[in-house]
Amino acid sequence: MTSNIDEQVRQAMRAVAGGIEPPVQELVDEGLARGRRLFRRHRITTMAGGSVTAAAMVAAAVFLVPQVLPDSTAEDLGVTTGGGSEAKENPAKELAERELEMRAGEKARPALETEVDALVADLGPGWTAHTGPGFDLAAMPTDERREGLPDGYEYATVVRDVGDEIHCQAGEEKGTQVDACVEVLTTPDAKPVYVRWGRTLIDHPNMNYAGASVQDDLWVFYEQDDGAVVTVRLWVAEPIEQSTPDRRVAATEWMEQQQDALIAAATVGDLQRSHR
Amino acid sequence: MPADTEFTEFAAARSGPMFRTAWLLTGDWHLAEDLVQESLGKIYRKWRGLSNMHDPAAFARAVLVRTFISHRRLRSSRERPAAKLPEHAVRDGDAELRLTLLDGLGQLEPKDRVVLVLRYWEDRSVEETAAELGLSAGAVRSRSFRALERLRVVLADNNGDLSALGR
Numbered sequence: 001m002t003s004n005i006d007e008q009v010r011q012a013m014r015a016v017a018g019g020i021e022p023p024v025q026e027l028v029d030e031g032l033a034r035g036r037r038l039f040r041r042h043r044i045t046t047m048a049g050g051s052v053t054a055a056a057m058v059a060a061a062v063f064l065v066p067q068v069l070p071d072s073t074a075e076d077l078g079v080t081t082g083g084g085s086e087a088k089e090n091p092a093k094e095l096a097e098r099e100l101e102m103r104a105g106e107k108a109r110p111a112l113e114t115e116v117d118a119l120v121a122d123l124g125p126g127w128t129a130h131t132g133p134g135f136d137l138a139a140m141p142t143d144e145r146r147e148g149l150p151d152g153y154e155y156a157t158v159v160r161d162v163g164d165e166i167h168c169q170a171g172e173e174k175g176t177q178v179d180a181c182v183e184v185l186t187t188p189d190a191k192p193v194y195v196r197w198g199r200t201l202i203d204h205p206n207m208n209y210a211g212a213s214v215q216d217d218l219w220v221f222y223e224q225d226d227g228a229v230v231t232v233r234l235w236v237a238e239p240i241e242q243s244t245p246d247r248r249v250a251a252t253e254w255m256e257q258q259q260d261a262l263i264a265a266a267t268v269g270d271l272q273r274s275h276r
Numbered sequence: 277m278p279a280d281t282e283f284t285e286f287a288a289a290r291s292g293p294m295f296r297t298a299w300l301l302t303g304d305w306h307l308a309e310d311l312v313q314e315s316l317g318k319i320y321r322k323w324r325g326l327s328n329m330h331d332p333a334a335f336a337r338a339v340l341v342r343t344f345i346s347h348r349r350l351r352s353s354r355e356r357p358a359a360k361l362p363e364h365a366v367r368d369g370d371a372e373l374r375l376t377l378l379d380g381l382g383q384l385e386p387k388d389r390v391v392l393v394l395r396y397w398e399d400r401s402v403e404e405t406a407a408e409l410g411l412s413a414g415a416v417r418s419r420s421f422r423a424l425e426r427l428r429v430v431l432a433d434n435n436g437d438l439s440a441l442g443r
Contacts, residue, residue: 015373016373024292027295031287034317034320037317039321
């Protein structure tokens with residue numbers, strides 16, 4: 001008789017799972033169908049984001065052409081303009097320029113919101129877009145997804161950024177400690193995905209102030225084929241008065257449960273550099 | 277669309293092993309089907325051909341366990357592993373052992389269950405398991421130890437006996 005529990009488990013798994021006859025054709029057909037749906041959804045989301053961005057750029061260009069092109073060129077394009085040096089001396093023109101900047105920002109906002117929708121889709125079930133103030137267009141967990149995160153956490157937020165750098169060095173600064181990255185296997189071509197954790201140091205002088213916030217961070221970094229680096233970051237935070245070691249342990253365990261969703265959102269591929 | 281023919285060949289070759297792993301993870305035939313199909317869909321979405329795939333088996337397994345872990349929490353509140361299979365699907369004939377094992381696994385945390393399945397069903401080393409789950413080797417060892425201890429307690433409480441297979 002086998003006495004070691006680990007060997008018993010090994011043999012039991014062999015005995016019960018080895019005899020299974022999987023419905024291979026059904027799995028392949030439905031897997032292919034789901035893959036096609038995912039592929040189409042991603043392409044539509046990407047195209048929608050691209051077209052909105054392009055529209056914003058065209059709109060901004062129409063407004064800005066008179067400012068940046070020589071008069072003759074602008075006229076060739078059917079655009080009239082005033083004198084080149086006039087802008088700096090004319091308050092009305094400065095106001096107009098500010099308005100143009102604001103309009104460009106308004107045009108770009110739908111593109112940002114589309115980015116958030118894509119992030120929510122890429123994270124998978126249980127996430128929703130938050131486009132209100134203070135969160136910089138982030139994804140937030142639904143109530144169901146928050147299960148396991150202690151009640152009362154004020155922030156549980158995911159953002160995605162596409163830039164140029166991977167930040168993987170361990171360090172400590174201003175009361176925050178970050179670990180070195182850990183490499184994780186997830187992609188078909190074995191391209192590295194890096195995971196890094198960070199946390200507020202509870203005994204740092206910065207924590208002596210009323211209203212100080214205790215925060216835990218989880219970053220995922222992935223370099224796309226085009227060299228762009230996708231960073232997906234989840235952080236949770238609550239006031240120091242409320243924080244306890246047990247609550248932090250529960251919160252980081254909850255974050256650990258979200259790691260795979262973050263990796264999925266980081267490795268989706270073909271993301272454009274962020275509009276921020 | 278990605279090259280469907282090559283993907284279909286890949287899926288046909290991998291879906292059997294993926295399903296057995298999924299069944300040990302979920303303890304339920306239909307949930308295992310759903311898990312494999314969802315995982316194949318995700319793989320298709322990123323498909324660039326077999327020639328670009330470093331280790332197809334490892335990648336398929338990694339997608340499967342990650343999909344299981346990320347979906348498990350959402351589903352746990354409304355699903356319970358049934359620990360039942362259509363009788364025609366299993367040839368081992370040892371229903372008691374099957375129920376004992378699945379019931380024990382079903383009472384572990386999802387990530388602990390994954391660790392045991394990777395270690396003892398997939399024969400992955402501690403380091404390989406750590407890489408596939410994004411954990412340190414130490415975390416895998418401690419989870420494995422904790423899961424086996426928990427399994428031992430669960431089996432004792434339920435008068436379950438995996439050693440029956442050795443007789």
